[in-house]
Amino acid sequence: MTNHLPPSFNDAELRMQLRGLPKERAFDRDLWQGIQAEIQNTPRVKNRRAWSSFAMAASLAFAFAIALPLFFSRPSVDANNLKVEVVSKEVNAMDAEYQAALKEFSSVELSPEVKKQLRVLDDSASKLRRALNQSPQSTYLIPMLRRTYLQRLQLTQRAIASNLT
Amino acid sequence: MLNAAVTTDYLHTESLPDAREDDFVLVRAASQGDQKAFEQLYRKHSKRLFSVLWRLCGGQQARAEDCLQEAFVKAWQALPGFRYESAFSTWLHRLAVNIALMELRSRKGAEDLEQDDAVLAFEKTADTASHQTRLQMDLERAVTSLPARARAVLVLFDIEGWTHEAIAEHCNMAVGSSKAQLHRARALLREKLGAYRD
Numbered sequence: 001m002t003n004h005l006p007p008s009f010n011d012a013e014l015r016m017q018l019r020g021l022p023k024e025r026a027f028d029r030d031l032w033q034g035i036q037a038e039i040q041n042t043p044r045v046k047n048r049r050a051w052s053s054f055a056m057a058a059s060l061a062f063a064f065a066i067a068l069p070l071f072f073s074r075p076s077v078d079a080n081n082l083k084v085e086v087v088s089k090e091v092n093a094m095d096a097e098y099q100a101a102l103k104e105f106s107s108v109e110l111s112p113e114v115k116k117q118l119r120v121l122d123d124s125a126s127k128l129r130r131a132l133n134q135s136p137q138s139t140y141l142i143p144m145l146r147r148t149y150l151q152r153l154q155l156t157q158r159a160i161a162s163n164l165t
Numbered sequence: 166m167l168n169a170a171v172t173t174d175y176l177h178t179e180s181l182p183d184a185r186e187d188d189f190v191l192v193r194a195a196s197q198g199d200q201k202a203f204e205q206l207y208r209k210h211s212k213r214l215f216s217v218l219w220r221l222c223g224g225q226q227a228r229a230e231d232c233l234q235e236a237f238v239k240a241w242q243a244l245p246g247f248r249y250e251s252a253f254s255t256w257l258h259r260l261a262v263n264i265a266l267m268e269l270r271s272r273k274g275a276e277d278l279e280q281d282d283a284v285l286a287f288e289k290t291a292d293t294a295s296h297q298t299r300l301q302m303d304l305e306r307a308v309t310s311l312p313a314r315a316r317a318v319l320v321l322f323d324i325e326g327w328t329h330e331a332i333a334e335h336c337n338m339a340v341g342s343s344k345a346q347l348h349r350a351r352a353l354l355r356e357k358l359g360a361y362r363d
Binding site for chain 2: 009011014015017018019020021022023024025026027028029031032034035036038039040042043044089093096
């Protein structure tokens with residue numbers, strides 16, 4: 001960065017100087033205590049109504065997009081622990097989001113045939129989750145669980161759509 | 166839409182894959198109620214956010230701190246709705262800027278009557294600073310003394326790298342107005358810098 005601006009500096013020179021200003025600034029008060037006091041009594045926004053198959057797919061894609069790179073790219077001493085922790089956290093998070101999405105459809109009555117198919121998929125998902133809990137290193141199970149969740153969600157949505165039409 | 170429109174150094178540095186992944190783990194925990202994780206997010210992002218808010222608030226420390234606190238409280242409330250479609254830092258940055266802009270709008274007309282002690286102290290120390298630091302301080306002083314609307318546009322466009330479209334959306338103005346305000350802000354800035362040199 002130059003040390004001074006010329007007498008008749010142009011927009012680009014001015015902008016360059018402005019972009020060179022510090023990106024961080026310290027402040028006197030530690031605001032965390034105030035923030036903590038407020039958030040303890042603050043209701044949080046829940047936006048489950050907005051769930052859609054697209055959002056669900058995006059969420060699942062996110063879970064794996066972040067879990068798998070972490071899984072393969074950290075060759076530290078604690079790598080195994082990290083893998084287990086990350087995979088476990090993300091699978092749990094994915095599961096929670098999936099359950100939340102399904103809850104939106106819980107009030108809809110489905111035909112016995114559809115229910116039977118859903119039960120088969122639920123059983124599969126349940127077995128995959130159990131297997132992952134017992135052996136978090138078996139990462140090949142993750143894409144299978146993801147596919148099962150997506151199939152389950154898509155089947156539910158198709159069934160609801162056909163009920164509506 | 167805004168995510169695509171905003172291109173900043175901030176986004177480039179804070180949205181690197183590792184930073185995003187680290188944030189996402191903390192965001193995930195915080196959105197499930199983990200206050201320790203949220204505190205880590207606060208510690209990590211507060212100084213960066215504060216620099217923007219401080220400039221938007223015209224160098225008024227207490228107002229910028231209030232905005233920062235409000236931004237984190239609002240972020241906590243809205244976190245369960247965070248969709249991971251952008252970096253957390255981008256989302257937080259946008260939320261904080263909105264709060265500061267709302268604050269500026271609510272004080273419209275009263276702002277020019279205020280003179281913050283921190284700004285006065287800042288002006289005094291400028292006299293003893295080294296040449297390079299002096300230039301930065303002159304710039305900061307000139308930016309913070311601009312009229313609120315022109316200042317907001319200059320900070321967001323020239324310092325933060327937002328587009329005029331994004332600024333127009335956030336500031337409730339036409340794109341043309343954003344450009345006009347930027348032109349005005351730069352002219353005033355040159356004037357002030359010239360006066361400091363003399």
